[in-house]
Amino acid sequence: MHRTGVPPSRFTFSSVLNACARLPAILEGKQVHKRLIQSGLLPNNKIVETTLLDMYAKCGFLDDARKLYDEMGEKNSVTWVAMIAGYGKCGDVKEARSVFDCVRETEDASCWAAMVACYAQNGCAKEAIDMYMEMRAREVKISDVAIVGALSACTQLGDAELATTLAADVGRLCRGRGVFVWNALIHMHAKCGSLDLARKEFNAMKERDVITYSTMITALADHGQSQEALSMFQQMQNEGLRPNEVTFISILNACSHGGLVKEGCESFELMTSVFGIRPLAEHVTCMVDLLGRAGQLERAYNLVMENVELANDPGIWGAFHAACRLHGDVEMGEMAARKLGEMDPEDPGNQVVLASGYASNSDWQAAEKVRKMISGKGTKRSPGCSWISG
DNA sequence: ATAGGGTTAG
Incomplete structure (x- = not known):
């Protein structure tokens, strides 16, 4: 930005800082901070200081933001809000409140x-x-x-x-x-x-946006109207809005709730092939749930293996394990249980799963007793509800 | 011409 020999203006600095905040890119942000001091634009420039403070806050460097804040002298509402929001984004409600x-x-x-x-x-x-x-x-x-x-x-x-x-x-x-x-x-x-x-x-x-539609798709699915959720998805595309990864979580969830296997698989394909969205663990979990509940355990397993970079996600294996239990596939169930145990041995839910996972085919009922003992609960389970949390 | 705060899944 200084090839031309013209020194960067405070406007240039500000827009670069905003870019650093958005990315976020703390190393570049710190470079800009240094150059602001070198070029004499800092200190004593409230707007530039606030932009800098906000950059630190958005990058999660609240201590650096706080230092600027403390040294700033006179503050205004922009400064305060940047600090409150910064603490809020990193979950520090107490510090946000103390600024407030x-x-x-x-x-x-x-x-x-x-x-x-x-x-x-x-x-x-x-x-x-x-x-x-x-x-x-x-x-x-x-x-x-x-x-x-x-x-x-x-x-x-x-x-x-x-x-x-x-x-x-x-x-x-x-x-x-x-x-x-x-x-x-x-x-x-x-x-x-x-x-x-x-x-x-x-x-x-x-004027509706992607979030409007994603929200409505989830709302319809939650109220048992999976077909309407799919029409909503179509309407959204007809309006020229591009679905994002959250939209696809909503739509796959709707298919899963409604048992719409074909539509779910088509949507997953649409997401990866047409929209070029890489599946997140949430997408695969929905698909495993959908296929697993329909009894297509092998297809579910293959899908997990096709997305092997996500194979350490407990949610995916939890859904797979639930499907194995639902359809009484002991061997696959044991395998899923071991995976869960390896991923997070401390998790009490996984310990329960493991207890049943150790059972051999003939020992399935004994394992059931162990499981009941550990959980201290009955075995009632409603369709579509994981027995681990139930 | 330059600064701040928000909504969707799980």
Whole structure:
């Protein structure tokens, strides 16, 4: 960038820092930091300092971000939010909260929103809702970010009553709502039990994106409407939207729920051949589940072997093992049990699996007793539900 | 012209 002899401007530095943050690429980011100091643009340039801080935070180097933050003197809401979000992304809710506590007296709406989002992203649904309610009580401005955090928290809680309240808030407070709000709203309705409301919001949208469709596909599958999920997938492609790896997890999951073996295999093929998406462990797990439940254990096994780079994934072997049990294939089941035991011997679920895996063909019933003893539970299992977790 | 926060699977 300095071939021309013209020294890079602060704008050039900023866009390079943004690229480092997005990748993320900490080594390059640190290089830029050095050159900023060499070229005299630092210190005493708040915007450049904040960009740098955000780069460190997005790369997960919160200590470096914190150092800049502490040395910065006067802060503003952009700095605070970058710190809160940075701590939130690496799961440090406590530190995020301590930054928030330093500024909460200013009633800065973006800090409140960032904190609600941080709670929601880290599974602290209750705290997110409490904070959102406090925002309402104190009449802090509710932005799209704040409401999305609250919707996501409610989704985690599956609280239908709260869902009604929040949906009304969306109508009241977010008139020019963006696609993030729509998507979070649809997801909340679906998980809180109302596929109808999810559908209604979906139909009212004028601009949908990949996430909108992925969310609806999962919603339909969860409510037992696998065929509709497949139509949704088709509609999405007709709209010219490109499915991503999460969309395919949704669609394979829908096929698995509905026992749609042919459609599932076609979708998997479409994903790898047409869209060039390399299968993740989640995709293979769905396929093993789908084929395994249909009794096609050998096909399931072959699929795992075709994706042997994922063969250390416990989820895949767990699904395979469950299928072996469902169809009484003792030999394959033992093999899967050994794999699980090798992968994570400490896992109590795997110890249970291993106990049954040690059994010889004639000893299957004895193994069943051992297993019952260890788990301390009965053997009731519902179709489609792994006996390990059940 | 340069800075921040969010939604999908599991």
